[in-house]
Amino acid sequence: MKILVLNSGSSSLKYQLFEMPNEQPICSGLVDRIGLEQSTITHKNFKSGKEEKFLIEAPIPNHESGLLQVTELLKDPEKGSISDNSEIEAIGHRVVHGGEQFASTTLITEEVKAKIKELFALAPLHNPPNYLGITVAERVFPKAKQVAVFDTAFHQTMPPLAYRFALPKSMYTELGIRAYGFHGTSHQYVSKKAISYLNNPKAKIITIHLGNGCSMTAIDSGKSIDTSMGLGPMAGLIMGTRAGDIDPSIIFHLINERGYTAQEVNDILNKKSGLLGLSGFSDMRDVKNAIKEGNQDAALAYELYAYRIQKYLGAYIAVLKGLDAIVFTAGIGENDPDMREAVCRGMEFFGINLDPVLNSQKSQSIREVNFKDSQVKIFVIPTNEELEIGKQAYELVRK
Structure with missing residues (x-):
């Protein structure tokens, strides 16, 4: 077929x-x-x-x-x-x-x-x-x-502690306002690969999907228990054009005090923020080229991008109550060794020890980029959402 x-x-x-x-x-x-x-x-x-x-x-x-x-x-x-x-x-x-x-x-x-x-x-x-x-x-x-x-299906295993917001209960029961999570197909695919590699079905893993859209997921025994995106795919990490986490009062300040419409604010947060808003470039390749030319806005954008990932790493280690491996995947996660180094820098306290030599090498298959004595495995795993989608589609239509 x-x-x-x-x-x-x-x-x-x-x-x-x-x-x-x-x-x-x-x-x-x-x-x-x-x-x-x-x-x-x-x-x-x-x-x-x-x-x-x-x-x-x-x-x-x-x-x-x-x-x-x-x-x-x-x-x-x-x-x-x-x-x-x-x-x-x-x-x-x-x-x-x-x-x-x-x-x-x-x-x-x-x-x-x-x-x-x-x-x-x-x-x-x-x-x-x-x-x-x-x-x-x-x-x-x-x-x-x-x-x-x-994309949201993999995250249906999250407990209410992870997906509920501190809002009136009716907003969840009547309006369905909760965290859903995204990039689930990618997080599911690479976590399966990591679990198989570790030969540990109970492994505690943090998957880091970095592309034009970015998200992280805390995975315990193959199940998503928390993830950085929420009701929509705008929360959490800094992305190509999306702001990620911000203080919600910014929205009301722009509308009530500065005269923006709700639609204008929505467009800003979704289409004009993130790397684009910080540096003028939405593509990480363009950001890195600008850094080489001395663009300080691009350099700040790059540092902020890594800093936000580090904050979530710390949070998810707490959620998992331990950590066996982290996984970098998707376009930036797989192909930008500098970003992997920036994320892992200073994280030795958590047992995360990146080997710069292994990190600089390229491969089309799963690989470790950590020192041998690193307590936490650091994987680069090429995602294959398409294969995972193909397998699930086949299983459904062949019945």
């Missing part, structure tokens, strides 16, 4: 085509820097044990344009892997926010789409492109079963 997986991020679109159940990737790709200058599509084919790589530079103003270009690539005589759309039997979609309505993978119906749309306000950077991916895929692949895998 051929299953296509679509993973629409806030500024990117990852895709993989799998032959299931053997989990064999047929092709994969990344549509990067959507809506920014120098947008690209990196497309890879896997044929006869060999990898063919193609780089396409093209303006990609939005997610719909990106997805339509991907479907053309899949059928391209030279670069593609299928001759007809009907070869794809199912499409697994990453959907960021499932609220309390969706605690597991589900077949997409009109009712499911309506509920995903209702949650736009809680994940304004993600659920709209997720929804758009579904609607475009339904048009392009009308015979395929569409499956939603929700």
